[in-house]
Amino acid sequence: MSTTLHRPYLLESDLPGLHLRHRGKVRDVFDLPASALPADAGFGDCLLMVATDRLSAFDVVLPDPIPGKGEMLCQISNFWFDKTGHIVPNHLTGIDVASVLPAGVDASLYEKRAVVTRRLKPVPIECIARGYVIGSGWKDYQRTGRISGIALPDGLRQAQKLDEPIFTPSTKAAVGDHDENIDFDTAVRLCGAELAEAVRDATLRLYRYAADFAAERGILLADTKFEFGTDADGRLYVMDEMLTPDSSRYWPADEYEVGTSPPSFDKQFVRDYLETLDWDKTAPGPRLPPEVIERTRAKYAEALERLADIRID
Numbered sequence: 001m002s003t004t005l006h007r008p009y010l011l012e013s014d015l016p017g018l019h020l021r022h023r024g025k026v027r028d029v030f031d032l033p034a035s036a037l038p039a040d041a042g043f044g045d046c047l048l049m050v051a052t053d054r055l056s057a058f059d060v061v062l063p064d065p066i067p068g069k070g071e072m073l074c075q076i077s078n079f080w081f082d083k084t085g086h087i088v089p090n091h092l093t094g095i096d097v098a099s100v101l102p103a104g105v106d107a108s109l110y111e112k113r114a115v116v117t118r119r120l121k122p123v124p125i126e127c128i129a130r131g132y133v134i135g136s137g138w139k140d141y142q143r144t145g146r147i148s149g150i151a152l153p154d155g156l157r158q159a160q161k162l163d164e165p166i167f168t169p170s171t172k173a174a175v176g177d178h179d180e181n182i183d184f185d186t187a188v189r190l191c192g193a194e195l196a197e198a199v200r201d202a203t204l205r206l207y208r209y210a211a212d213f214a215a216e217r218g219i220l221l222a223d224t225k226f227e228f229g230t231d232a233d234g235r236l237y238v239m240d241e242m243l244t245p246d247s248s249r250y251w252p253a254d255e256y257e258v259g260t261s262p263p264s265f266d267k268q269f270v271r272d273y274l275e276t277l278d279w280d281k282t283a284p285g286p287r288l289p290p291e292v293i294e295r296t297r298a299k300y301a302e303a304l305e306r307l308a309d310i311r312i313d
Contacts, residue, residue: 009053009067010109017102018048025056026073026246032116038099043118046093048100050114051077051241055296057270062285066267066293068312070113072300073244078115079308080210080243087209088202091117091229091239120229120237124190126172126179127199129207131165132222133158134249134261140181149183157259159222165207167200198236199228210243217306219265220256224248245303265303269295 013020013028018036022029032046051074053065081090095116098107130137130147133156137147141156148168169187170179187196203226211221225247227240241247245266256262273292279285301312 008109009065010050010070010113011052011054011065013050013052013110015048015050015102015105021047025059025061026054026070027051027240032100036100037095037116041093041095043093043095045119046095047117047119048097048114049117049240050110052113055267055270057267057274057285058281060281060283060285062270062288064288064293066297066300068297069300072304072312073241073246074113074115075310076244076304076308077242079310081238083213084206084209084238084242087205088236088238090242091120091237093118117239118229118231118237120231120239122172122239123195123199123228123230123236124172125182125187125196125199126170127203127226127228128168128170128223129165129203129226130168130223131162131207131211132220132249133160133162134222136181137168137223148181149185159256159260159262160258165204165211167203169200195230195236199226202226202228202236202238206238206243214250214307215253218253219303219306220251220253220262222249222251222262245300250303250307265299267296267299269299 015030018030020028021031028050030048032048034044037043037046051070053067053069055062055066055069081092093116097111097114097116100116101107101110133141138158140147141152145152145154147166150166150168167184168181169184170181172179184196184200191199206226207221207224210224214221224243226238226242229237229239231237250265251262269292270288273288274286277286304310304312
């Protein structure tokens, strides 16, 4: 089914002259040598990170974009980076995106969806905080009574709130593969004890702050994933995206009910639609009907407005 899009969208970045370092499910990352930065930038080599409007489901990038999604993801990340700078420093440099774009590129297409960031050494695990038993954590609990090796009380129900949030790291899978939950001992083997303890502490501090903030706005933060990196001096930064509907499970508090899977501010409409199809969840993904695209876009926009008070036309 063909889809009519009612606003500009970006499915794939096109920045001639910049070296494409990585194209992920949603983000395109380009190298920015120091020579490409403003003379007074005060940074060495940096990266240009672009949030496209691509959408993935079941680890497959779908052919239809969600118009404006990349802008919304970038803006909500920037909001949270600003709000949490007192807890953990982040990768943002503050360098104006328009100042590093190649000549002839339409800056209006990139200025709200891209950021210039520090070049960091990624921590080799996904750092997940869970405040509720849901998703893969619920499946692990049903099978073993544990999540990432952490023993939990008997008799917990789906979506039940935990007494305290827990740190449940996972592996970093390549595009098309699935992350796997790991215990803290495995995280130590992958990162070293000092770094593993540092990211565990940062993850839980960030989660508690964000969960309290969201709750004041009628939203429950069930779980979220952070990525961290270190600079040449070993200083820890939070990076990539932060507390977006793509990396977090947000629930409307007034629709929350223990024993169910509450509705989320994310691509739930897409997943629900795909589950009705005769599709084996391998690439290529199916096309999306216009109503599914629009309802998904509306959910992202609602999350951005309720959390950050930023309205998308």
